[in-house]
Amino acid sequence: MIGLIRALLVFAVVVLPGNLHAQEVSLSPLESKYLSNVRQVTRGFVKAGEGYFSPEGQAIIYQAVPREYPFYQIYRQELEGGEPIRVSTGQGRTTCAYFSPDGKRILFASSHLDPNLAETEAQAIRQQEEDRKSGVRRRYSWDFDPHMDIFEAKPNGDFLRRLTQAKGYDAEGAWSPDGRMIAFCSDRDGDPDIYVMDADGGNVRQLTNATGYDGGPFISPDNQWVVFRSDRKKESYLQIYVIGVDGKHEQALTDNEGVNWGPYWHPTQPYLIWSGADHSDPNARPNYDLWMVRYEVKDGKFHTGQPIRITDSVSADVLPVFSPDGKRLMWTSTRTEDRESQLFIADFTLPQE
Numbered sequence: 001m002i003g004l005i006r007a008l009l010v011f012a013v014v015v016l017p018g019n020l021h022a023q024e025v026s027l028s029p030l031e032s033k034y035l036s037n038v039r040q041v042t043r044g045f046v047k048a049g050e051g052y053f054s055p056e057g058q059a060i061i062y063q064a065v066p067r068e069y070p071f072y073q074i075y076r077q078e079l080e081g082g083e084p085i086r087v088s089t090g091q092g093r094t095t096c097a098y099f100s101p102d103g104k105r106i107l108f109a110s111s112h113l114d115p116n117l118a119e120t121e122a123q124a125i126r127q128q129e130e131d132r133k134s135g136v137r138r139r140y141s142w143d144f145d146p147h148m149d150i151f152e153a154k155p156n157g158d159f160l161r162r163l164t165q166a167k168g169y170d171a172e173g174a175w176s177p178d179g180r181m182i183a184f185c186s187d188r189d190g191d192p193d194i195y196v197m198d199a200d201g202g203n204v205r206q207l208t209n210a211t212g213y214d215g216g217p218f219i220s221p222d223n224q225w226v227v228f229r230s231d232r233k234k235e236s237y238l239q240i241y242v243i244g245v246d247g248k249h250e251q252a253l254t255d256n257e258g259v260n261w262g263p264y265w266h267p268t269q270p271y272l273i274w275s276g277a278d279h280s281d282p283n284a285r286p287n288y289d290l291w292m293v294r295y296e297v298k299d300g301k302f303h304t305g306q307p308i309r310i311t312d313s314v315s316a317d318v319l320p321v322f323s324p325d326g327k328r329l330m331w332t333s334t335r336t337e338d339r340e341s342q343l344f345i346a347d348f349t350l351p352q353e
Helices: 002-008 117-134
Strands: 035-040 047-053 059-065 073-078 094-099 106-110 149-153 170-175 181-186 193-198 214-219 225-234 237-244 258-265 271-278 289-298 301-304 317-322 328-333 342-348
Touching: 047 094, 047 317, 047 328, 047 342, 059 094, 059 106, 073 094, 073 106, 094 170, 106 170, 149 170, 170 214, 181 214, 193 214, 193 225, 214 258, 225 258, 258 317, 271 317, 289 317
Parallel strands: 237 258
Antiparallel strands: 035 342, 047 059, 059 073, 094 106, 106 149, 170 181, 181 193, 214 225, 225 237, 258 271, 271 289, 289 301, 317 328, 328 342
16 A cells, blocks of 8 residues: 555646746647646645635645745645645645635644654655755655644634544545535544544544555535545555445445546536556556546446546646536646646536537
8 A cells, every 4th residue: 555555645746937827738639628728827836736626716725845845735826816825834744635615714634743843854854855965856655644633724824723633644634515524534543544524523433444545535516425545455556436424335436457546526417537547557657647437326326437538648647626616627737848747727528428
C-alpha cells in the first residue's frame, strides 16, 4: 500500500511566472467531445493540487506548498482574478480541504498540533536542501501523519475548531451534500478505513474494515452512499468501491489490473468520474486519464455501463471534481510546458449515450 498509493495522492507543481488568468490549452479530438474553454488556474507555488469548488462555484479551495515552507497549506481563491489566500495555520502538514454546502465553513486536515513539529519541519527542510544540492528529484510520497486531525473554520481561516480527537491519522474529509455528515479516512483501528461522523464531530461510525487502505470518500448527491478507493484486492493497486452510509451494500465498481482512484459524484446526473491507469503491461508506462461511468441503483446494488474515457493526453490527469451545477470540471494535470502539474478547469459536456 505505502509505495504506490503515497506516490499517487498528489502530483507536484513547480513555480511558474505570471498571473492566474486563463491560457490556451490544446485538446485531442476525444477530449473536445467533453471539454472546452480549458484554463490553468494555479501557479506560483512549489506544489499545488486537489481543488474543490465553493457552493456557488465562484471560488476554489486547494492545497499548495508555499516557497517559504516545506509542507502543504490550504488556500482559497476566487476564480475571477483572485489571488490565493492561505486559510490554514501556516504550520504542519495539511490536506483535503472542502467547502460546507452552505459555504459558511471550510474543512481540512492538519498536523499543526504535532508536539514535535519543530523537528518535523527542520528534518523536511534539511532533506529539501540536500536534494537541491545533489540535484535529486524525489518522486512524491504522502505521509500518513499520526498527528493529522480534521478541523473546520470560517472560509477566511478564523475560528479553527478541531473535529477529530482519536490517536492516529484522520484526514480526507468531505461534507455530505445536506451538510449533516462528514465522511473521512482514519487509521485509528490500525489501518486506513472509511468513517462517517455528524457535522459537529460526534457520533462517529466506522463503515469499512478491510485489510489495506480505504480512503478518499465522498457522499452521494442523495446522501445515501459513499464512494471511495481501496487497495484491498491487491496492495497498492486501487479500485473504486461504494458503500451505504449505514455500512451496508458494499460493492466494487472497478476490477482491473490497474489503479483507479479519486472518484467523485456528478451532482445532478447518475455518473461517477475518476482517474485510472492500466498497469497490466510491465513494460509499458502507465498513464493516468479521466474516466466516467453511468450508474443505476436497484435494490441496493449499483449497475454500471461501460467506462467512458474523458481524457487521452500523454500528460497525467487526476483528481477530477465537478462544479456544483455539473457544468465545469476541475482536475490536476501535468499538461504544462515543463510537464509539472497544476489545477485546470474546463467547461464540461456530459457523454451522449
